[in-house]
Amino acid sequence: xxxxxxxxxxxxxxxxxxxxxxxxxxxxxxxxxxxxxxxxxxxxxxxxxxxxxxxxxxxxxxxxxxxxxxxxxxxxxxxxxxxxxxxxxxxxxxxxxxxxxxxxxxxxx
Numbered sequence: 281x282x283x284x285x286x287x288x289x290x291x292x293x294x295x296x297x298x299x300x301x302x303x304x305x306x307x308x309x310x311x312x313x314x315x316x317x318x319x320x321x322x323x324x325x326x327x328x329x330x331x332x333x334x335x336x337x338x339x340x341x342x343x344x345x346x347x348x349x350x351x352x353x354x355x356x357x358x359x360x361x362x363x364x365x366x367x368x369x370x371x372x373x374x375x376x377x378x379x380x381x382x383x384x385x386x387x388x389x
Contacts, residue, residue, distance in 0.1 A: 311360065
């Protein structure tokens with residue numbers, strides 16, 4: 281029998297995999313997930329979604345399937361705008377209780 285070590289997750293699959301740019305990857309994943317929810321909620325086909333987003337169906341397929349390489353944060357924001365969503369970016373001082381600034385996504389409504 282193989283002995284497997286169980287390790288506690290950090291709460292971020294990207295950090296657990298020791299990938300670079302963890303916050304950017306998490307932010308992209310959250311935005312892409314929200315885009316997928318909107319597409320699904322509108323019952324759009326990938327072809328219809330591509331038309332709304334000004335993209336191609338294969339691009340939409342990659343996006344909704346979590347293949348995020350090649351997608352910039354700016355592009356994901358443009359997609360949300362095309363889906364009639366406002367995106368608000370707020371910059372503020374980090375709390376003293378944290379060592380570093382962070383990026384987070386909050387979905388309203």
